[in-house]
Amino acid sequence: MTTQSVSEELLRLKNVRKYFGLPGAPWRQAQAVKAVDGVNFVVRKGETVGLVGESGSGKSTLARVATRLLDPTQGSVEIGGVDVTNVRGRKLRPVRRKIQMVFQDPQASLNPRQSVGTILSTPFRAQGIRPTRAQLVELLQQVGLSEEHLERYPHEFSGGQRQRIGIARALSVKPDLLVCDEPVSALDVSVQAQVLNLLADLRDELGLSYVLVAHDLAVVRQVTSRLAVMYLGTIVEEGPADQVYSAPAHPYTKALLSAVPVPEPGVERDRIVLTGDVPTPIAPPSGCPFRTRCYKVQDVCATVRPVLEPVHGSTEHRAACYFPEPPPPERTR
Amino acid sequence: MPDLLWFVIRRLFGAALVMLALSFAVYLVFYAIPADPAHLACGKPCTPDRLEQARHFMQLDQSAIQQYLSFLKGIFAGRTFGDGAAAVHCNAPCFGYSFPLARPVTTLILDRLPITASIAIGAAILWLLFGVSLGVVAALNRGRLLDRLSVGVALVGVSTPSFLLGLLAILVFGFWLNMVPVNGYVPLTESPVDWAWHLITPWLVLAVLQAAAYIRLTRAQMLEELNLDYITTARAKGAGETRVVVTHGLRGVLVPIITLFGLDLGFLLGGAILTEKVFSMQGLGDLLISAVAQLDVAVVVGVTLFSAFLIILANLVVDIVHGVLDPRVSHG
Amino acid sequence: MAEPVLEVHDLHVTFTTEGGLVPAVDGIDFSVAPGETLAIVGESGSGKSVSSAAVMGLLPSNAATTGEVLLDGRELIGLPNDELRKIRGNDIALVFQDALSALNPYYSVGWQVAEAYRLHHDVSKKVAHRRAVEMLDKVGIPDAARRVDSYPHEFSGGMRQRVVIAMALVNDPRVLIADEPTTALDVTVQAQIIRLLDDVQEEFGTALVLISHDLGVVAEVADDVLVMYAGRAAERGTVRDLFYRAAHPYSLGLLGAMPRVDVPPKPRLTTIPGTPPSPGSIRTGCPFQPRCAYTHLVGERCITERPELTPRPGEGDHEAACHLGRRPEALL
Numbered sequence: 001m002t003t004q005s006v007s008e009e010l011l012r013l014k015n016v017r018k019y020f021g022l023p024g025a026p027w028r029q030a031q032a033v034k035a036v037d038g039v040n041f042v043v044r045k046g047e048t049v050g051l052v053g054e055s056g057s058g059k060s061t062l063a064r065v066a067t068r069l070l071d072p073t074q075g076s077v078e079i080g081g082v083d084v085t086n087v088r089g090r091k092l093r094p095v096r097r098k099i100q101m102v103f104q105d106p107q108a109s110l111n112p113r114q115s116v117g118t119i120l121s122t123p124f125r126a127q128g129i130r131p132t133r134a135q136l137v138e139l140l141q142q143v144g145l146s147e148e149h150l151e152r153y154p155h156e157f158s159g160g161q162r163q164r165i166g167i168a169r170a171l172s173v174k175p176d177l178l179v180c181d182e183p184v185s186a187l188d189v190s191v192q193a194q195v196l197n198l199l200a201d202l203r204d205e206l207g208l209s210y211v212l213v214a215h216d217l218a219v220v221r222q223v224t225s226r227l228a229v230m231y232l233g234t235i236v237e238e239g240p241a242d243q244v245y246s247a248p249a250h251p252y253t254k255a256l257l258s259a260v261p262v263p264e265p266g267v268e269r270d271r272i273v274l275t276g277d278v279p280t281p282i283a284p285p286s287g288c289p290f291r292t293r294c295y296k297v298q299d300v301c302a303t304v305r306p307v308l309e310p311v312h313g314s315t316e317h318r319a320a321c322y323f324p325e326p327p328p329p330e331r332t333r
Numbered sequence: 334m335p336d337l338l339w340f341v342i343r344r345l346f347g348a349a350l351v352m353l354a355l356s357f358a359v360y361l362v363f364y365a366i367p368a369d370p371a372h373l374a375c376g377k378p379c380t381p382d383r384l385e386q387a388r389h390f391m392q393l394d395q396s397a398i399q400q401y402l403s404f405l406k407g408i409f410a411g412r413t414f415g416d417g418a419a420a421v422h423c424n425a426p427c428f429g430y431s432f433p434l435a436r437p438v439t440t441l442i443l444d445r446l447p448i449t450a451s452i453a454i455g456a457a458i459l460w461l462l463f464g465v466s467l468g469v470v471a472a473l474n475r476g477r478l479l480d481r482l483s484v485g486v487a488l489v490g491v492s493t494p495s496f497l498l499g500l501l502a503i504l505v506f507g508f509w510l511n512m513v514p515v516n517g518y519v520p521l522t523e524s525p526v527d528w529a530w531h532l533i534t535p536w537l538v539l540a541v542l543q544a545a546a547y548i549r550l551t552r553a554q555m556l557e558e559l560n561l562d563y564i565t566t567a568r569a570k571g572a573g574e575t576r577v578v579v580t581h582g583l584r585g586v587l588v589p590i591i592t593l594f595g596l597d598l599g600f601l602l603g604g605a606i607l608t609e610k611v612f613s614m615q616g617l618g619d620l621l622i623s624a625v626a627q628l629d630v631a632v633v634v635g636v637t638l639f640s641a642f643l644i645i646l647a648n649l650v651v652d653i654v655h656g657v658l659d660p661r662v663s664h665g
Numbered sequence: 666m667a668e669p670v671l672e673v674h675d676l677h678v679t680f681t682t683e684g685g686l687v688p689a690v691d692g693i694d695f696s697v698a699p700g701e702t703l704a705i706v707g708e709s710g711s712g713k714s715v716s717s718a719a720v721m722g723l724l725p726s727n728a729a730t731t732g733e734v735l736l737d738g739r740e741l742i743g744l745p746n747d748e749l750r751k752i753r754g755n756d757i758a759l760v761f762q763d764a765l766s767a768l769n770p771y772y773s774v775g776w777q778v779a780e781a782y783r784l785h786h787d788v789s790k791k792v793a794h795r796r797a798v799e800m801l802d803k804v805g806i807p808d809a810a811r812r813v814d815s816y817p818h819e820f821s822g823g824m825r826q827r828v829v830i831a832m833a834l835v836n837d838p839r840v841l842i843a844d845e846p847t848t849a850l851d852v853t854v855q856a857q858i859i860r861l862l863d864d865v866q867e868e869f870g871t872a873l874v875l876i877s878h879d880l881g882v883v884a885e886v887a888d889d890v891l892v893m894y895a896g897r898a899a900e901r902g903t904v905r906d907l908f909y910r911a912a913h914p915y916s917l918g919l920l921g922a923m924p925r926v927d928v929p930p931k932p933r934l935t936t937i938p939g940t941p942p943s944p945g946s947i948r949t950g951c952p953f954q955p956r957c958a959y960t961h962l963v964g965e966r967c968i969t970e971r972p973e974l975t976p977r978p979g980e981g982d983h984e985a986a987c988h989l990g991r992r993p994e995a996l997l
């Protein structure tokens with residue numbers, strides 16, 4: 001680890017690729033879905049990182065590679081400064097203690113035949129520990145539930161409560177990093193707000209770091225300090241959340257943000273409406289993956305894929321584009 | 334289309350391999366059986382000399398592998414047993430020669446096939462019509478009398494053995510009511526009316542039995558189908574109920590039905606053994622049973638392979654029809 | 666405001682289920698005029714989809730509908746199915762949330778659009794096909810003449826939703842009911858679809874009923890808004906009434922709970938404690954009472970007396986169903 005690192009590194013993905021093979025006819029060339037196509041990604045202690053992008057951009061795949069639920073096709077995964085790319089089976093246990101995942105569908109990710117108490121003690125037992133009742137109750141209280149819920153079954157809970165149970169289960173082994181894949185997208189607005197507040201509280205109270213995978217940019221803005229934007233398996237822009245949200249540098253981020261409707265009737269906003277659809281991740285465009293929909297595209301964009309480079313005079317804020325948007329006037333130095 | 338062609342070619346190639354393995358397995362099984370077909374052929378006072386002669390003539394004195402290879406060769410080039418005036422020719426494609434019946438297996442199968450095909454195809458059309466329409470009616474009247482009735486019929490059909498129902502039908506319609514012939518077969522080319530008249534009972538019996546599974550499957554599938562969003566879309570477009578059910582609902586129901594149908598038909602064509610026995614019709618099933626009784630290995634192997642071929646073929650046709658019915662299935 | 670084309674008065678929908686009667690919609694009123702957009706918002710289970718299905722007469726047989734649904738003054742409730750059929754897809758059309766399941770996977774998109782046209786126009790297949798191409802082109806399917814024979818699974822989510830919209834608009838309906846038309850789509854595609862709906866409305870003067878739980882979308886496209894809670898209207902008014910002068914504690918809660926992308930985040934979102942009730946669990950009083958932060962300011966009345974929509978003094982047609990009678994935000 002480098003000496004000048006500001007804060008302890010919890011997760012580092014180095015040049016990660018994840019290709020899914022598609023079954024094909026023997027005389028045809030085998031096809032691969034390039035779900036994640038060369039991603040470098042770092043999460044440090046105390047950070048909450050949002051990972052956004054449209055459907056199919058590879059967010060969930062990246063999250064699963066990071067939590068070692070999927071093996072990367074290429075590249076390496078370091079957790080807590082240790083390369084765990086090739087760690088498997090029982091040896092993964094200590095890794096799982098450090099990094100836990102919360103899934104989108106609270107209904108599907110909880111075993112309906114297990115009581116909440118059993119669900120919460122599973123991660124302990126996987127570590128060879130028998131939890132005390134007091135420990136389980138404490139977990140429930142951390143997520144805003146109480147002791148009386150311990151003996152109940154998942155179907156007796158509402159969607160929001162089930163998601164809390166999912167979070168409590170992930171918290172049980174006191175992880176340093178929580179990777180949440182669309183934790184609120186199945187929930188109603190009022191319930192979604194409850195879970196988002198819970199995530200913020202956990203960050204403040206337990207000093208928990210997390211990666212929040214979501215397609216809803218407003219949800220992500222509410223709870224993250226850093227933002228990474230994915231498009232077709234690559235990160236096209238990343239940086240401190242306030243900088244990316246207020247002054248996006250990549251044309252895709254700019255279009256994405258402008259497309260989010262804002263609850264202010266009568267306020268006309270400059271909207272960049274992209275044409276066409278996201279290309280297939282089986283055969284992404286040459287050069288810049290966004291060039292087929294980009295409103296600033298030039299010939300050079302089709303040549304070599306642009307890499308993440310600092311923009312707007314900030315070292316933290318980076319974008320992968322030959323013609324990044326200029327910084328807003330008040331921030332030029 | 335070229336995709337489809339490739340698909341068919343690949344599948345046929347696979348089928349050939351399966352048949353090869355199967356024929357080998359069947360050969361081995363019969364080779365392992367202690368009884369000796371030559372014994373039957375050599376007649377009552379069977380001197381060791383004559384037995385040896387018969388063995389040699391029937392080429393049973395060769396090793397299993399050799400016999401099998403001659404069998405394979407016969408398919409493409411034909412075979413000749415013995416030599417001189419006594420020689421027996423079996424023209425290509427030769428799937429073996431039946432000494433007890435003194436005919437090539439290929440001829441035997443082709444002779445018997447029309448009977449079995451008549452029974453199977455006629456019954457199949459009936460049970461498909463019965464099964465699907467009753468299933469749809471049941472689904473549309475879910476929980477009401479018509480539904481209960483169809484489900485009841487299905488239950489009876491599923492749980493009745495075919496020979497029992499066949500015998501009952503013969504007893505009632507053939508002997509008591511004297512309405513239909515109790516046995517025999519008249520070729521279609523001779524008299525279509527007589528042909529159908531002789532077949533009507535086996536058709537009905539088989540149809541009632543098989544329809545049961547189709548009623549259940551259609552009903553379950555239709556109920557599921559009618560809950561789908563695109564059915565609501567069809568209603569929202571202003572489609573009438575008949576159109577909703579037939580045009581939009583039935584298509585999805587047909588896919589699993591066709592799968593089942595292809596397999597059932599394949600099996601039946603391979604020889605509806607019990608039905609043919611009950612109705613005394615000399616089809617493929619009958620051929621197979623007598624062959625087993627006489628240790629006529631050539632016929633057993635031939636009919637088994639032929640049945641297997643039909644089932645594989647039925648599978649292939651099912652997959653192609655599947656692809657035609659459901660655009661999401663690609664023959665990649 | 667122009668004469669409304671669709672008016673709904675005192676609509677009740679009650680389902681008979683094994684668990685008893687479920688009053689999914691418990692007396693709501695709304696209306697839309699040509700070229701106007703009414704948004705119905707509310708959380709899952711509040712009765713939005715059931716209301717739209719009731720307008721179309723598309724509810725399952727275990728639903729009892731009472732009240733008035735007037736299309737150009739003509740009562741639709743109780744109309745025989747044959748008459749309703751002529752109205753569905755012709756005068757009132759529906760767009761569903763999930764375009765993949767709303768389209769029949771077994772037919773080409775062109776066929777499905779053409780079918781919608783032929784159900785209400787006595788034209789040849791060819792004419793209908795041409796019309797389908799024209800519509801697909803209009804909703805922005807690139808190369809429509811060629812893509813018309815594609816199947817739904819060959820399209821992306823956004824393109825499928827365009828097909829569904831083309832299908833809904835093919836007969837120039839007077840009213841378009843869109844049930845969460847963009848919920849399943851990405852924001853960039855959502856922006857395309859919203860723009861499309863906007864253009865269509867401008868061109869044809871269609872009255873649009875937009876069902877959504879996304880307040881951002883509502884703010885962008887709606888003229889009027891109806892906020893539903895537990896099968897009842899909580900608040901009704903213009904879109905500005907709702908976003909700038911919300912009068913019902915529930916509406917206010919929804920607005921506060923919504924994170925925003927365009928401004929730096931508040932430290933905490935306002936939340937509504939608890940979860941939405943299941944229909945039928947509240948019999949007397951205000952359905953929102955168990956979750957309401959203002960009920961202590963009113964007292965007993967919230968529990969004993971059900972609040973009805975009452976006009977807000979000096980605010981035109983703005984109505985709220987709350988005993989509070991004052992703007993809630995100033996009070997806490």
Ligand SMILES: Nc1ncnc2c1ncn2[C@@H]1O[C@H](COP(=O)(O)OP(=O)(O)OP(=O)(O)O)[C@@H](O)[C@H]1O
Binds near residue numbers: 056060
């Ligand atoms: N197991 C798999 N086998 C084959 N392809 C897969 C598999 N999992 C994901 N993919 C493909 O990889 C790409 C990225 O998928 P991923 O689920 O990571 O996207 P996402 O950004 O999470 O999208 P969403 O917002 O829809 O959840 C998609 O094209 C998807 O179809």
Ligand SMILES: Nc1ncnc2c1ncn2[C@@H]1O[C@H](COP(=O)(O)OP(=O)(O)OP(=O)(O)O)[C@@H](O)[C@H]1O
Binds near residue numbers: 681682687715878943
């Ligand atoms: N066929 C039915 N039988 C019994 N109850 C039903 C039926 N259909 C809907 N309901 C009930 O009616 C209520 C309203 O459902 P509806 O689908 O209108 O909700 P919604 O507001 O559209 O919600 P969402 O945002 O989830 O689509 C729900 O509580 C639902 O359980």
Ligand code: SF4
Binds near residue numbers: 324
């Ligand atoms: S590199 Fe070119 S195509 Fe890609 S985002 Fe930048 S300007 Fe657009």
Ligand code: SF4
Binds near residue numbers: 960989
């Ligand atoms: S009537 Fe009472 S409980 Fe209902 S919203 Fe108004 S204040 Fe709250």
Ligand SMILES: [Mg+2]
Binds near residue numbers: 059060181182
């Ligand atoms: Mg995902």
Ligand SMILES: [Mg+2]
Binds near residue numbers: 713714715844
């Ligand atoms: Mg709904």
